[in-house]
Amino acid sequence: MRKIVPMAFFQVTNVTKHFGGLTAVHDVSFELKEKEIVGLIGPNGAGKTTLFNLIAGAFRCSEGRIQFEGRQIQQLKSYQICRLGIARTFQIVRPFAEMTCLENVLVAFIGNNRYAGNLSKRKNEAARLLEFVGLARMLEQSAGNLNLIDKKRLEIARALATRPRLILLDEVLGGLNSGEIAEALSLIHTIRDEWGVSILWIEHVMGALMKVVERVLVLDNGRLICEGPPDEVVADRCVIEAYLGESDD
Protein backbone atom coordinates (compact mmCIF):
# COMPACT_ATOMS: atom_id res chain seq x y z
CA MET A 1 0.00 0.00 0.00
CA ARG A 2 1.15 3.52 -0.76
CA LYS A 3 1.99 5.57 2.21
CA ILE A 4 -0.09 8.73 2.42
CA VAL A 5 2.18 11.68 2.92
CA PRO A 6 0.31 14.62 4.45
CA MET A 7 0.16 17.22 1.74
CA ALA A 8 1.50 20.65 2.54
CA PHE A 9 -1.07 23.44 2.38
CA PHE A 10 1.36 25.66 0.56
CA GLN A 11 4.82 24.72 -0.59
CA VAL A 12 7.58 26.54 -2.43
CA THR A 13 10.29 24.21 -3.74
CA ASN A 14 13.67 25.34 -5.12
CA VAL A 15 12.28 28.48 -6.67
CA THR A 16 14.72 30.64 -8.60
CA LYS A 17 14.15 33.81 -10.59
CA HIS A 18 16.68 35.39 -12.91
CA PHE A 19 16.33 38.85 -14.42
CA GLY A 20 18.94 38.75 -17.14
CA GLY A 21 22.20 38.27 -15.24
CA LEU A 22 20.70 39.09 -11.86
CA THR A 23 19.36 36.31 -9.66
CA ALA A 24 16.64 37.98 -7.58
CA VAL A 25 15.44 34.78 -5.89
CA HIS A 26 17.85 31.91 -5.49
CA ASP A 27 16.74 28.34 -4.75
CA VAL A 28 14.16 29.22 -2.11
CA SER A 29 12.10 26.46 -0.44
CA PHE A 30 9.61 26.70 2.41
CA GLU A 31 6.16 25.57 3.52
CA LEU A 32 3.16 27.19 5.09
CA LYS A 33 0.53 25.46 7.19
CA GLU A 34 -3.13 26.32 7.25
CA LYS A 35 -4.00 29.33 9.41
CA GLU A 36 -0.36 30.13 9.97
CA ILE A 37 0.98 33.67 10.11
CA VAL A 38 4.51 33.80 8.77
CA GLY A 39 6.71 36.86 8.46
CA LEU A 40 9.03 37.40 5.50
CA ILE A 41 11.85 39.79 6.29
CA GLY A 42 15.18 40.79 4.85
CA PRO A 43 17.16 43.87 3.87
CA ASN A 44 16.04 46.04 0.95
CA GLY A 45 16.54 44.29 -2.35
CA ALA A 46 16.59 40.84 -0.76
CA GLY A 47 13.93 39.57 -3.19
CA LYS A 48 10.88 39.58 -0.92
CA THR A 49 8.50 41.33 -3.27
CA THR A 50 9.90 39.35 -6.22
CA LEU A 51 9.02 36.17 -4.31
CA PHE A 52 5.48 37.51 -3.85
CA ASN A 53 5.24 38.26 -7.54
CA LEU A 54 6.31 34.70 -8.32
CA ILE A 55 3.75 33.20 -5.95
CA ALA A 56 0.96 35.45 -7.23
CA GLY A 57 1.78 34.71 -10.86
CA ALA A 58 2.85 38.23 -11.81
CA PHE A 59 6.29 36.81 -12.69
CA ARG A 60 7.12 33.37 -14.01
CA CYS A 61 9.64 31.26 -12.01
CA SER A 62 12.89 30.51 -13.84
CA GLU A 63 13.13 27.25 -11.93
CA GLY A 64 11.27 25.44 -9.17
CA ARG A 65 7.75 24.56 -8.14
CA ILE A 66 5.01 26.22 -6.16
CA GLN A 67 2.19 24.05 -4.82
CA PHE A 68 -1.05 25.20 -3.28
CA GLU A 69 -3.53 22.74 -1.82
CA GLY A 70 -2.07 19.95 -3.91
CA ARG A 71 -1.94 21.86 -7.21
CA GLN A 72 1.10 23.10 -9.02
CA ILE A 73 0.54 26.78 -9.64
CA GLN A 74 3.86 28.09 -10.97
CA GLN A 75 2.56 28.00 -14.55
CA LEU A 76 -0.75 29.71 -13.86
CA LYS A 77 -1.65 33.32 -14.56
CA SER A 78 -2.39 35.91 -11.87
CA TYR A 79 -6.13 35.75 -12.24
CA GLN A 80 -6.17 31.96 -12.05
CA ILE A 81 -4.05 31.94 -8.91
CA CYS A 82 -6.37 34.49 -7.37
CA ARG A 83 -9.36 32.32 -8.16
CA LEU A 84 -7.67 29.33 -6.53
CA GLY A 85 -7.49 31.29 -3.30
CA ILE A 86 -4.26 33.28 -3.07
CA ALA A 87 -4.77 37.02 -2.69
CA ARG A 88 -2.21 39.76 -2.38
CA THR A 89 -1.79 43.40 -1.50
CA PHE A 90 0.73 45.66 -3.17
CA GLN A 91 3.55 47.42 -1.40
CA ILE A 92 3.06 50.40 -3.70
CA VAL A 93 -0.71 50.63 -3.52
CA ARG A 94 -2.67 50.09 -6.73
CA PRO A 95 -6.21 51.34 -6.24
CA PHE A 96 -8.56 51.69 -9.21
CA ALA A 97 -8.25 55.44 -8.72
CA GLU A 98 -11.22 56.56 -10.80
CA MET A 99 -13.60 54.08 -9.21
CA THR A 100 -15.33 54.29 -5.84
CA CYS A 101 -14.19 52.15 -2.91
CA LEU A 102 -17.32 50.09 -3.31
CA GLU A 103 -16.56 49.48 -6.99
CA ASN A 104 -12.97 48.57 -6.13
CA VAL A 105 -14.26 45.74 -3.96
CA LEU A 106 -16.89 44.76 -6.54
CA VAL A 107 -14.09 44.10 -9.04
CA ALA A 108 -12.78 41.40 -6.72
CA PHE A 109 -16.25 39.86 -6.46
CA ILE A 110 -16.63 39.96 -10.24
CA GLY A 111 -13.19 38.42 -10.78
CA ASN A 112 -14.07 35.51 -8.52
CA ASN A 113 -17.66 35.21 -9.67
CA ARG A 114 -19.06 35.82 -6.19
CA TYR A 115 -22.68 36.87 -5.58
CA ALA A 116 -23.18 37.15 -9.35
CA GLY A 117 -26.89 36.42 -9.08
CA ASN A 118 -27.62 38.72 -6.17
CA LEU A 119 -26.59 42.31 -6.76
CA SER A 120 -28.01 43.81 -3.57
CA LYS A 121 -26.37 41.15 -1.44
CA ARG A 122 -23.12 41.77 -3.27
CA LYS A 123 -23.26 45.46 -2.53
CA ASN A 124 -23.99 44.78 1.14
CA GLU A 125 -21.09 42.35 1.36
CA ALA A 126 -18.77 44.89 -0.22
CA ALA A 127 -19.92 47.55 2.24
CA ARG A 128 -19.43 45.11 5.12
CA LEU A 129 -15.85 44.37 4.03
CA LEU A 130 -15.06 48.06 3.75
CA GLU A 131 -16.50 48.58 7.23
CA PHE A 132 -14.34 45.75 8.49
CA VAL A 133 -11.15 47.50 7.35
CA GLY A 134 -12.35 50.87 8.63
CA LEU A 135 -13.58 52.51 5.44
CA ALA A 136 -17.27 52.62 6.36
CA ARG A 137 -17.54 56.32 5.60
CA MET A 138 -15.70 56.13 2.28
CA LEU A 139 -17.95 53.76 0.31
CA GLU A 140 -18.78 56.23 -2.45
CA GLN A 141 -15.43 58.06 -2.37
CA SER A 142 -13.14 57.80 -5.38
CA ALA A 143 -10.30 55.50 -4.39
CA GLY A 144 -7.85 58.01 -5.83
CA ASN A 145 -8.91 60.57 -3.22
CA LEU A 146 -8.08 58.38 -0.23
CA ASN A 147 -4.99 59.01 1.85
CA LEU A 148 -2.23 56.42 1.82
CA ILE A 149 -3.41 54.61 4.94
CA ASP A 150 -6.94 54.29 3.63
CA LYS A 151 -5.57 53.08 0.31
CA LYS A 152 -3.76 50.32 2.19
CA ARG A 153 -7.00 49.46 3.96
CA LEU A 154 -8.69 49.27 0.57
CA GLU A 155 -5.97 46.88 -0.65
CA ILE A 156 -6.81 44.55 2.23
CA ALA A 157 -10.57 44.81 1.68
CA ARG A 158 -10.15 43.96 -2.02
CA ALA A 159 -7.86 41.05 -1.26
CA LEU A 160 -10.33 39.67 1.28
CA ALA A 161 -13.17 40.05 -1.19
CA THR A 162 -11.57 37.38 -3.36
CA ARG A 163 -12.23 34.96 -0.44
CA PRO A 164 -8.60 33.83 -0.14
CA ARG A 165 -7.21 30.86 1.73
CA LEU A 166 -3.79 32.47 1.74
CA ILE A 167 -3.12 36.18 1.69
CA LEU A 168 0.18 37.84 0.84
CA LEU A 169 0.57 41.14 2.69
CA ASP A 170 3.30 43.45 1.41
CA GLU A 171 4.27 46.13 3.96
CA VAL A 172 0.82 47.06 5.14
CA LEU A 173 2.13 48.87 8.25
CA GLY A 174 4.53 51.29 6.56
CA GLY A 175 3.68 54.89 7.47
CA LEU A 176 1.18 54.07 10.22
CA ASN A 177 1.38 55.58 13.71
CA SER A 178 1.34 53.38 16.80
CA GLY A 179 -2.42 53.57 17.31
CA GLU A 180 -3.05 52.64 13.69
CA ILE A 181 -0.53 49.81 13.93
CA ALA A 182 -2.41 48.35 16.89
CA GLU A 183 -5.63 48.56 14.89
CA ALA A 184 -4.01 46.88 11.89
CA LEU A 185 -2.60 44.08 14.03
CA SER A 186 -5.99 43.26 15.48
CA LEU A 187 -7.38 43.28 11.95
CA ILE A 188 -4.73 40.81 10.84
CA HIS A 189 -5.49 38.58 13.83
CA THR A 190 -9.18 38.61 12.96
CA ILE A 191 -8.43 37.67 9.34
CA ARG A 192 -6.54 34.61 10.53
CA ASP A 193 -8.65 33.57 13.53
CA GLU A 194 -12.15 34.20 12.28
CA TRP A 195 -11.73 33.82 8.54
CA GLY A 196 -9.19 31.02 8.75
CA VAL A 197 -6.85 32.65 6.24
CA SER A 198 -3.13 31.88 6.22
CA ILE A 199 -0.92 34.93 6.03
CA LEU A 200 2.52 35.45 4.52
CA TRP A 201 3.62 38.89 5.48
CA ILE A 202 6.47 41.15 4.35
CA GLU A 203 7.12 43.90 6.87
CA HIS A 204 9.80 46.36 7.87
CA VAL A 205 8.07 47.43 11.09
CA MET A 206 9.87 44.65 12.92
CA GLY A 207 8.53 45.11 16.46
CA ALA A 208 4.93 44.81 15.37
CA LEU A 209 5.62 41.90 13.04
CA MET A 210 7.44 39.88 15.68
CA LYS A 211 4.50 40.21 18.07
CA VAL A 212 2.11 38.56 15.65
CA VAL A 213 3.90 35.98 13.55
CA GLU A 214 4.53 32.38 14.52
CA ARG A 215 7.48 31.93 12.23
CA VAL A 216 9.83 34.16 10.31
CA LEU A 217 11.59 33.57 6.99
CA VAL A 218 14.65 35.68 6.33
CA LEU A 219 15.75 36.45 2.77
CA ASP A 220 19.10 37.96 1.93
CA ASN A 221 20.40 38.43 -1.62
CA GLY A 222 17.64 36.18 -2.90
CA ARG A 223 18.53 33.30 -0.58
CA LEU A 224 16.59 32.02 2.38
CA ILE A 225 19.19 32.33 5.14
CA CYS A 226 17.16 31.59 8.23
CA GLU A 227 13.79 30.26 9.28
CA GLY A 228 12.25 29.84 12.74
CA PRO A 229 10.31 31.40 15.61
CA PRO A 230 10.81 35.19 15.98
CA ASP A 231 12.98 35.08 19.10
CA GLU A 232 15.38 32.57 17.56
CA VAL A 233 15.61 34.44 14.29
CA VAL A 234 16.50 37.79 15.84
CA ALA A 235 19.33 36.09 17.73
CA ASP A 236 20.63 34.28 14.65
CA ARG A 237 24.12 35.26 13.62
CA CYS A 238 23.39 35.12 9.88
CA VAL A 239 20.44 37.43 10.27
CA ILE A 240 22.37 39.97 12.31
CA GLU A 241 25.10 39.93 9.70
CA ALA A 242 22.64 40.36 6.88
CA TYR A 243 21.14 43.44 8.50
CA LEU A 244 24.19 44.97 10.16
CA GLY A 245 27.05 43.63 8.09
CA GLU A 246 29.71 41.15 9.16
CA SER A 247 31.26 41.53 12.59
CA ASP A 248 35.03 41.78 12.86
CA ASP A 249 35.70 38.79 15.08
Place this chain on the structure above:
Amino acid sequence: MRQNFRWIVVLGCIAVFAAFPFLLGEYWLHTAILSLFYVMMASSWNLLAGYTGQVSFAHAAFAAVGAYASGLSALYWHLPPLLTALFGAGIAALLGLALGALCIRMGGIYLSLTTLAFSEILRIILDNEYEITRGTMGLQVPFFFPTYSKVSAFYLMFVVTIGMLSLIFWLIHSDLGTSFRAVQNDETAAASLGINIVRVRIVAFVVSSALAGLAGALYGHYHQLITPEIASLNTMFLILAMTVIGGLGTFSGPIVGALFLEVLSEYIRVYGEFHVLIFGLIALVIARFAPVGLIGLWRRTSLAKQSSKTIAG
Protein backbone atom coordinates in the same frame (compact mmCIF):
# COMPACT_ATOMS: atom_id res chain seq x y z
CA MET B 1 -35.67 63.36 -8.40
CA ARG B 2 -32.37 63.57 -10.32
CA GLN B 3 -33.14 60.17 -11.81
CA ASN B 4 -36.55 61.34 -12.98
CA PHE B 5 -35.06 64.50 -14.42
CA ARG B 6 -32.57 62.46 -16.38
CA TRP B 7 -35.28 60.26 -17.87
CA ILE B 8 -37.29 63.32 -18.87
CA VAL B 9 -34.26 64.74 -20.67
CA VAL B 10 -33.59 61.43 -22.44
CA LEU B 11 -37.20 60.93 -23.52
CA GLY B 12 -37.42 64.60 -24.55
CA CYS B 13 -34.33 64.23 -26.77
CA ILE B 14 -35.72 61.07 -28.33
CA ALA B 15 -39.04 62.78 -29.04
CA VAL B 16 -37.38 65.82 -30.60
CA PHE B 17 -35.16 63.60 -32.74
CA ALA B 18 -38.08 61.45 -33.80
CA ALA B 19 -39.87 64.61 -34.99
CA PHE B 20 -36.96 65.73 -37.17
CA PRO B 21 -38.38 64.52 -40.49
CA PHE B 22 -41.40 66.80 -39.89
CA LEU B 23 -39.29 69.75 -38.80
CA LEU B 24 -36.26 69.68 -41.04
CA GLY B 25 -35.74 70.02 -44.74
CA GLU B 26 -33.86 67.53 -46.93
CA TYR B 27 -30.49 69.08 -46.23
CA TRP B 28 -30.68 69.11 -42.46
CA LEU B 29 -32.29 65.69 -42.40
CA HIS B 30 -29.20 64.48 -44.24
CA THR B 31 -27.04 66.17 -41.57
CA ALA B 32 -29.11 64.46 -38.87
CA ILE B 33 -28.50 61.06 -40.48
CA LEU B 34 -24.76 61.73 -40.64
CA SER B 35 -24.87 62.82 -36.99
CA LEU B 36 -26.46 59.49 -36.07
CA PHE B 37 -23.64 57.67 -37.84
CA TYR B 38 -21.07 59.68 -35.90
CA VAL B 39 -22.93 59.17 -32.63
CA MET B 40 -22.67 55.42 -33.20
CA MET B 41 -19.01 55.63 -34.17
CA ALA B 42 -17.94 57.90 -31.31
CA SER B 43 -19.93 55.96 -28.71
CA SER B 44 -18.56 52.59 -29.78
CA TRP B 45 -15.00 53.94 -29.96
CA ASN B 46 -15.46 55.40 -26.49
CA LEU B 47 -16.36 51.93 -25.23
CA LEU B 48 -12.89 50.79 -26.26
CA ALA B 49 -10.77 53.90 -25.69
CA GLY B 50 -12.67 55.53 -22.85
CA TYR B 51 -13.56 52.46 -20.83
CA THR B 52 -10.66 50.05 -21.39
CA GLY B 53 -7.99 52.59 -22.32
CA GLN B 54 -7.15 50.96 -25.65
CA VAL B 55 -6.75 53.97 -27.92
CA SER B 56 -7.32 52.24 -31.24
CA PHE B 57 -6.95 54.12 -34.53
CA ALA B 58 -8.63 51.34 -36.48
CA HIS B 59 -12.20 52.24 -35.63
CA ALA B 60 -12.94 53.99 -38.92
CA ALA B 61 -11.28 51.06 -40.67
CA PHE B 62 -13.75 48.69 -38.99
CA ALA B 63 -16.59 50.86 -40.24
CA ALA B 64 -15.15 50.45 -43.73
CA VAL B 65 -14.88 46.68 -43.22
CA GLY B 66 -18.56 46.60 -42.27
CA ALA B 67 -19.53 48.85 -45.17
CA TYR B 68 -17.64 46.90 -47.83
CA ALA B 69 -18.59 43.47 -46.46
CA SER B 70 -22.22 44.47 -46.39
CA GLY B 71 -22.14 46.28 -49.72
CA LEU B 72 -20.34 43.50 -51.57
CA SER B 73 -22.57 40.75 -50.22
CA ALA B 74 -25.67 42.78 -51.09
CA LEU B 75 -24.31 43.33 -54.61
CA TYR B 76 -23.08 39.86 -55.43
CA TRP B 77 -25.43 37.65 -53.46
CA HIS B 78 -28.47 39.92 -53.83
CA LEU B 79 -29.26 39.73 -50.16
CA PRO B 80 -31.35 42.44 -48.48
CA PRO B 81 -29.10 45.21 -47.06
CA LEU B 82 -30.71 44.94 -43.64
CA LEU B 83 -29.37 41.39 -43.45
CA THR B 84 -25.98 42.13 -44.98
CA ALA B 85 -25.45 44.97 -42.49
CA LEU B 86 -25.44 42.32 -39.76
CA PHE B 87 -23.05 40.26 -41.86
CA GLY B 88 -20.81 43.33 -42.13
CA ALA B 89 -20.88 43.73 -38.36
CA GLY B 90 -19.93 40.07 -38.01
CA ILE B 91 -16.93 40.40 -40.34
CA ALA B 92 -15.82 43.52 -38.47
CA ALA B 93 -16.13 41.58 -35.20
CA LEU B 94 -13.92 38.80 -36.58
CA LEU B 95 -11.25 41.24 -37.72
CA GLY B 96 -11.59 43.00 -34.38
CA LEU B 97 -10.92 39.69 -32.66
CA ALA B 98 -7.77 39.20 -34.73
CA LEU B 99 -6.47 42.74 -34.23
CA GLY B 100 -7.41 42.73 -30.54
CA ALA B 101 -5.54 39.48 -30.01
CA LEU B 102 -2.53 40.88 -31.85
CA CYS B 103 -2.50 43.98 -29.65
CA ILE B 104 -3.06 42.16 -26.38
CA ARG B 105 0.50 42.47 -25.13
CA MET B 106 0.67 46.09 -26.19
CA GLY B 107 -0.42 49.12 -24.34
CA GLY B 108 -0.52 52.83 -24.96
CA ILE B 109 1.35 54.11 -27.95
CA TYR B 110 2.25 50.65 -29.34
CA LEU B 111 -1.37 49.66 -29.60
CA SER B 112 -2.19 52.99 -31.22
CA LEU B 113 0.58 52.58 -33.79
CA THR B 114 -0.38 49.00 -34.64
CA THR B 115 -4.01 49.91 -35.14
CA LEU B 116 -2.96 52.95 -37.17
CA ALA B 117 -0.92 50.68 -39.44
CA PHE B 118 -3.86 48.28 -39.80
CA SER B 119 -6.09 51.16 -40.72
CA GLU B 120 -3.74 52.46 -43.41
CA ILE B 121 -3.11 48.97 -44.81
CA LEU B 122 -6.83 48.44 -45.15
CA ARG B 123 -7.33 51.81 -46.85
CA ILE B 124 -4.54 51.08 -49.34
CA ILE B 125 -6.03 47.67 -50.11
CA LEU B 126 -9.45 49.24 -50.65
CA ASP B 127 -7.88 51.84 -52.94
CA ASN B 128 -5.97 49.35 -55.01
CA GLU B 129 -8.16 46.27 -55.25
CA TYR B 130 -10.02 48.06 -57.97
CA GLU B 131 -11.57 44.89 -59.44
CA ILE B 132 -13.49 44.22 -56.26
CA THR B 133 -13.89 47.53 -54.48
CA ARG B 134 -13.98 49.92 -57.45
CA GLY B 135 -11.19 51.86 -55.69
CA THR B 136 -11.63 55.59 -55.22
CA MET B 137 -14.47 55.57 -57.76
CA GLY B 138 -16.53 54.00 -55.03
CA LEU B 139 -18.72 50.94 -54.85
CA GLN B 140 -22.35 51.46 -55.77
CA VAL B 141 -24.56 49.55 -53.40
CA PRO B 142 -28.33 49.26 -53.00
CA PHE B 143 -30.42 51.35 -50.60
CA PHE B 144 -31.97 49.67 -47.53
CA PHE B 145 -35.43 49.43 -49.07
CA PRO B 146 -36.61 48.98 -52.66
CA THR B 147 -37.72 52.64 -52.79
CA TYR B 148 -35.42 55.45 -51.76
CA SER B 149 -36.56 57.74 -48.99
CA LYS B 150 -34.50 59.88 -46.66
CA VAL B 151 -37.19 59.67 -44.01
CA SER B 152 -37.11 55.87 -43.86
CA ALA B 153 -33.30 55.95 -43.77
CA PHE B 154 -33.47 58.41 -40.91
CA TYR B 155 -35.84 56.27 -38.86
CA LEU B 156 -33.81 53.15 -39.51
CA MET B 157 -30.57 54.82 -38.40
CA PHE B 158 -32.41 56.35 -35.47
CA VAL B 159 -33.76 53.04 -34.20
CA VAL B 160 -30.39 51.33 -34.61
CA THR B 161 -28.65 54.20 -32.82
CA ILE B 162 -31.05 54.01 -29.88
CA GLY B 163 -30.53 50.25 -29.76
CA MET B 164 -26.76 50.59 -29.88
CA LEU B 165 -26.70 53.28 -27.20
CA SER B 166 -28.92 51.13 -24.97
CA LEU B 167 -26.55 48.22 -25.43
CA ILE B 168 -23.53 50.38 -24.60
CA PHE B 169 -25.31 51.87 -21.57
CA TRP B 170 -26.18 48.41 -20.33
CA LEU B 171 -22.63 47.16 -20.97
CA ILE B 172 -20.85 49.91 -19.07
CA HIS B 173 -23.15 49.43 -16.10
CA SER B 174 -22.76 45.64 -16.14
CA ASP B 175 -20.03 43.59 -14.47
CA LEU B 176 -18.19 43.60 -17.78
CA GLY B 177 -18.19 47.40 -17.76
CA THR B 178 -16.81 47.44 -14.23
CA SER B 179 -14.08 45.06 -15.39
CA PHE B 180 -13.37 47.38 -18.34
CA ARG B 181 -12.74 50.28 -16.01
CA ALA B 182 -10.69 48.17 -13.60
CA VAL B 183 -8.45 47.06 -16.47
CA GLN B 184 -8.09 50.65 -17.63
CA ASN B 185 -7.24 51.89 -14.13
CA ASP B 186 -4.68 49.21 -13.29
CA GLU B 187 -4.20 45.96 -15.20
CA THR B 188 -1.90 44.39 -12.62
CA ALA B 189 -4.30 45.03 -9.77
CA ALA B 190 -7.25 43.78 -11.83
CA ALA B 191 -5.43 40.53 -12.65
CA SER B 192 -4.51 40.07 -9.00
CA LEU B 193 -8.21 40.22 -8.15
CA GLY B 194 -9.18 37.46 -10.56
CA ILE B 195 -10.00 39.50 -13.68
CA ASN B 196 -8.95 37.80 -16.91
CA ILE B 197 -7.57 40.93 -18.52
CA VAL B 198 -6.83 39.31 -21.88
CA ARG B 199 -10.45 38.28 -22.23
CA VAL B 200 -11.78 41.65 -21.07
CA ARG B 201 -9.61 43.57 -23.53
CA ILE B 202 -10.50 41.30 -26.45
CA VAL B 203 -14.21 41.41 -25.68
CA ALA B 204 -14.05 45.22 -25.73
CA PHE B 205 -12.25 45.10 -29.07
CA VAL B 206 -14.73 42.68 -30.63
CA VAL B 207 -17.85 44.49 -29.40
CA SER B 208 -16.66 47.92 -30.45
CA SER B 209 -15.49 46.65 -33.86
CA ALA B 210 -18.83 44.95 -34.47
CA LEU B 211 -20.69 48.15 -33.61
CA ALA B 212 -18.42 50.17 -35.90
CA GLY B 213 -19.01 47.60 -38.66
CA LEU B 214 -22.75 47.92 -38.26
CA ALA B 215 -22.61 51.73 -38.30
CA GLY B 216 -20.37 51.66 -41.37
CA ALA B 217 -22.67 49.26 -43.21
CA LEU B 218 -25.71 51.48 -42.58
CA TYR B 219 -23.73 54.53 -43.66
CA GLY B 220 -22.76 52.82 -46.91
CA HIS B 221 -26.27 51.72 -47.82
CA TYR B 222 -27.61 55.16 -47.00
CA HIS B 223 -25.16 56.88 -49.34
CA GLN B 224 -25.48 54.02 -51.85
CA LEU B 225 -21.81 54.64 -52.51
CA ILE B 226 -18.89 53.32 -50.47
CA THR B 227 -15.46 54.87 -50.88
CA PRO B 228 -12.17 54.20 -49.09
CA GLU B 229 -12.66 57.62 -47.51
CA ILE B 230 -14.54 55.92 -44.64
CA ALA B 231 -11.34 54.13 -43.65
CA SER B 232 -9.28 57.30 -43.84
CA LEU B 233 -7.54 58.89 -40.92
CA ASN B 234 -9.68 61.99 -41.50
CA THR B 235 -12.73 60.03 -40.42
CA MET B 236 -10.80 58.47 -37.55
CA PHE B 237 -9.62 61.80 -36.19
CA LEU B 238 -13.07 63.27 -36.51
CA ILE B 239 -14.42 60.42 -34.36
CA LEU B 240 -11.58 60.89 -31.91
CA ALA B 241 -12.19 64.64 -31.72
CA MET B 242 -15.91 64.13 -31.18
CA THR B 243 -15.30 61.72 -28.31
CA VAL B 244 -12.61 63.78 -26.63
CA ILE B 245 -14.44 67.08 -27.04
CA GLY B 246 -17.64 65.53 -25.71
CA GLY B 247 -15.99 63.66 -22.87
CA LEU B 248 -13.89 60.50 -23.11
CA GLY B 249 -14.98 57.77 -20.72
CA THR B 250 -18.47 59.15 -20.17
CA PHE B 251 -21.64 57.73 -21.68
CA SER B 252 -23.16 60.96 -22.97
CA GLY B 253 -19.87 62.65 -23.91
CA PRO B 254 -19.45 61.09 -27.37
CA ILE B 255 -23.13 61.63 -28.16
CA VAL B 256 -22.92 65.34 -27.35
CA GLY B 257 -19.54 65.66 -29.04
CA ALA B 258 -20.70 63.95 -32.25
CA LEU B 259 -23.84 66.08 -32.55
CA PHE B 260 -21.95 69.26 -31.72
CA LEU B 261 -19.11 68.75 -34.19
CA GLU B 262 -21.29 67.43 -37.01
CA VAL B 263 -23.67 70.36 -36.82
CA LEU B 264 -20.78 72.77 -36.38
CA SER B 265 -19.01 71.36 -39.40
CA GLU B 266 -22.06 72.19 -41.52
CA TYR B 267 -21.73 75.83 -40.50
CA ILE B 268 -17.99 76.07 -41.05
CA ARG B 269 -17.96 74.04 -44.24
CA VAL B 270 -17.70 77.30 -46.20
CA TYR B 271 -14.17 77.77 -44.88
CA GLY B 272 -13.08 74.62 -46.69
CA GLU B 273 -9.85 73.15 -45.41
CA PHE B 274 -9.84 75.61 -42.54
CA HIS B 275 -12.59 73.73 -40.78
CA VAL B 276 -10.01 71.15 -39.65
CA LEU B 277 -8.08 74.03 -38.10
CA ILE B 278 -11.20 75.15 -36.25
CA PHE B 279 -11.77 71.62 -34.93
CA GLY B 280 -8.18 71.56 -33.74
CA LEU B 281 -8.58 74.87 -31.95
CA ILE B 282 -11.76 73.69 -30.26
CA ALA B 283 -10.07 70.47 -29.16
CA LEU B 284 -7.16 72.52 -27.80
CA VAL B 285 -9.40 74.85 -25.83
CA ILE B 286 -11.43 71.95 -24.45
CA ALA B 287 -8.29 70.04 -23.47
CA ARG B 288 -6.98 73.10 -21.66
CA PHE B 289 -10.13 74.24 -19.85
CA ALA B 290 -12.32 71.14 -19.65
CA PRO B 291 -10.23 67.96 -19.63
CA VAL B 292 -13.34 65.78 -19.22
CA GLY B 293 -14.94 67.45 -22.25
CA LEU B 294 -18.24 69.25 -22.63
CA ILE B 295 -19.92 66.75 -20.30
CA GLY B 296 -17.31 67.42 -17.64
CA LEU B 297 -17.92 71.14 -18.02
CA TRP B 298 -21.65 70.66 -17.55
CA ARG B 299 -21.16 68.37 -14.57
CA ARG B 300 -18.79 70.82 -12.94
CA THR B 301 -21.16 73.75 -13.24
CA SER B 302 -24.13 71.70 -12.00
CA LEU B 303 -22.04 70.45 -9.07
CA ALA B 304 -20.99 74.01 -8.26
CA LYS B 305 -24.63 75.10 -8.33
CA GLN B 306 -25.57 72.24 -6.01
CA SER B 307 -22.85 72.96 -3.49
CA SER B 308 -23.59 76.69 -3.48
CA LYS B 309 -27.20 75.77 -2.76
CA THR B 310 -26.16 73.57 0.17
CA ILE B 311 -23.99 76.33 1.58
CA ALA B 312 -26.77 78.89 1.18
CA GLY B 313 -29.36 76.52 2.66
